[in-house]
Amino acid sequence: MTTKVITGNEAAAIAAKLARVQVIAAYPITPQSPVVESLSAWVESGEMPAEFVTVESEHSALTVCITASTVGARVFTATSANGLAYMNEQVWWAAGARLPIVMCIANRAMAAPWNVLNDQQDSMSERDAGWIQLYCRDNQEILDTTVQAYRIAERLNVPVMVCYDGFLLSHTVMPVDVPSAEQIDAFLPPRTDPLQIVDAADPRNIGPVTIADPRADADGVVRPGYMEFRALHHGALLDALEVIPEVDAEYAAAIGRSWGGLTWEYQLADADVAVIAAGSLTTQLTLAVEALRAEGVRVGVLGIRSYRPFPAAEMRARLAGKKLAVVFDKALSYGYEGPIAGDLKAALFTAETPPAVFGCICGLGGRDVSPENLADATRRAITDLDAGVRDRAPEWINLRPEGSAS
Amino acid sequence: MHEIRWHGRGGQGAVTSSKILAEAAYRTGWSGVTAAPSFGAERRGAPITASTRMAKEPIRILSQVTTPDVVVVLDDSLVAVAKPATGLQPGGVIIINTVRPRAELGLPADVRVVTADVTGSAMAAGVVVGGTPMVNTAILGSIAAATGLVTMESVEAAIAEAFAPGPAAKNIEAARLAFECTKA
Numbered sequence: 001m002t003t004k005v006i007t008g009n010e011a012a013a014i015a016a017k018l019a020r021v022q023v024i025a026a027y028p029i030t031p032q033s034p035v036v037e038s039l040s041a042w043v044e045s046g047e048m049p050a051e052f053v054t055v056e057s058e059h060s061a062l063t064v065c066i067t068a069s070t071v072g073a074r075v076f077t078a079t080s081a082n083g084l085a086y087m088n089e090q091v092w093w094a095a096g097a098r099l100p101i102v103m104c105i106a107n108r109a110m111a112a113p114w115n116v117l118n119d120q121q122d123s124m125s126e127r128d129a130g131w132i133q134l135y136c137r138d139n140q141e142i143l144d145t146t147v148q149a150y151r152i153a154e155r156l157n158v159p160v161m162v163c164y165d166g167f168l169l170s171h172t173v174m175p176v177d178v179p180s181a182e183q184i185d186a187f188l189p190p191r192t193d194p195l196q197i198v199d200a201a202d203p204r205n206i207g208p209v210t211i212a213d214p215r216a217d218a219d220g221v222v223r224p225g226y227m228e229f230r231a232l233h234h235g236a237l238l239d240a241l242e243v244i245p246e247v248d249a250e251y252a253a254a255i256g257r258s259w260g261g262l263t264w265e266y267q268l269a270d271a272d273v274a275v276i277a278a279g280s281l282t283t284q285l286t287l288a289v290e291a292l293r294a295e296g297v298r299v300g301v302l303g304i305r306s307y308r309p310f311p312a313a314e315m316r317a318r319l320a321g322k323k324l325a326v327v328f329d330k331a332l333s334y335g336y337e338g339p340i341a342g343d344l345k346a347a348l349f350t351a352e353t354p355p356a357v358f359g360c361i362c363g364l365g366g367r368d369v370s371p372e373n374l375a376d377a378t379r380r381a382i383t384d385l386d387a388g389v390r391d392r393a394p395e396w397i398n399l400r401p402e403g404s405a406s
Numbered sequence: 407m408h409e410i411r412w413h414g415r416g417g418q419g420a421v422t423s424s425k426i427l428a429e430a431a432y433r434t435g436w437s438g439v440t441a442a443p444s445f446g447a448e449r450r451g452a453p454i455t456a457s458t459r460m461a462k463e464p465i466r467i468l469s470q471v472t473t474p475d476v477v478v479v480l481d482d483s484l485v486a487v488a489k490p491a492t493g494l495q496p497g498g499v500i501i502i503n504t505v506r507p508r509a510e511l512g513l514p515a516d517v518r519v520v521t522a523d524v525t526g527s528a529m530a531a532g533v534v535v536g537g538t539p540m541v542n543t544a545i546l547g548s549i550a551a552a553t554g555l556v557t558m559e560s561v562e563a564a565i566a567e568a569f570a571p572g573p574a575a576k577n578i579e580a581a582r583l584a585f586e587c588t589k590a
Contacts, residue, residue, distance in 0.1 A: 003432075005425070005428050005429045005432050005439060165468075167442070167443075168442075168468045169468075171442055171443055172440050172441065172442040172468065173425050173428050173429075173439070173440060173441045173442070174428075174438075174439065174440045174464075174465065175432055175437070175438075175439060175464075280468050283466045283468060284466060284467060284468055284469065286466055287466050287467060368469050368470050369469055370467070370469040370472075371466075371467055371469070373469075
């Protein structure tokens, strides 16, 4: 283990190398580009024995990953924002075909208007596509989670998006412990037993049209219909609620670091108020919590690693007895509310005495969010609760409707 | 925690040096370090900023630096356009590459300003790219001299890690010359 002062993108690239990926296909887009620039340099120099397939678009990048994964390769790609949107058809294909692809998402705002900066609208908009989505709070977690993602994906035959905030992590250097290749090899053996593999001695029909009802295949074996396949896929995502923490614990045993599995908390046990987010906001929320606790406010962080599957039961348990949950979303379901806030409200519907859930929208298109902003928004939410408010529209943090410059 | 804001122009290497300073700080013994570009579209020649943070504990603040205690200015033409004293903490310092006297720079009178001919150091060490002296690494020596936040030994090691051996030697020499000509 050596410590390097590196960006989140470098941490992601190093993780892909440590995972001994065999095929990389990618198309450059800010803020992801440095990930695949590093990987292409290592492939070119011979430092990394992999195929790097250059393509003309993100749609083709993921298509190459799908085909390579289908024949049994361990594959990697990375993208952001409009690149992810351009992949969208194949995002669904990768999941439905049950391929253990790992894709890093350097989270960036969706155009229009054009913007290269951070929010989480890109990956949050893919939440229903059947991928596992893990969010990272710092560069160390990017490295560790990307390695873990292969073990999760290959155990479940479900693709994983490892999401991290563009620029805030992708372009910010910080100290990262880099495990040795031997340590990672011991944790992550080569991919075995692909669900679908092209083998001339055992010919198969991969990806045929599947009708509504089960039917017999060419060998007379009854195969699932479309709906059965979808139920199996959903079951695999629910199984991930067990597998993600298992793999995190296995990583801790092998490498010595764990990240909490599905969710984690900071000073939450005795808190009345929980502040909740995914990604690098949670790192800043720990500072907001310390500032508020210095004023005597009992508040703690509930951090989300796994957004899909959504850890509803675990979040209900962590929020039992709390008065208020303040959710900070860097994305929005237009015409409704932030995606985490909406999902959390549904998860709490069966809680005995659920906390009030107040949503906040922040950081869209790279709008700066400081720990003070987060503490202020929490103070306002507490004031509203004390005034008897039980539900309210999302608060837009740092919105400047008059257009005043910072 | 110490917060350093860099002012440069696109192409001058402020972002690169913000990262080298973070590496030097880590090697000096600050266990928490970060460095980041200002998050925006960059164009060659346009004013840009970058930042470096260092602390005894891991750094958990990722928002932009707005109240630096050290400001680094790569050339004095930036004073008028970038207003480098903005948000400077009381007791803070502005380190600026210039040959002009402090009184001519147009910086607020109540601010500590350290001037150094960093361009001269870069030229003397031969750190010139396409006819243009590159001051971004040299000024790391001025930062070490003016603030004491990083040791020259760690600055040299961080430069050595960032460049191939030949260019690294020249950049280290430039930083040493700037260290010597900077009056703390």
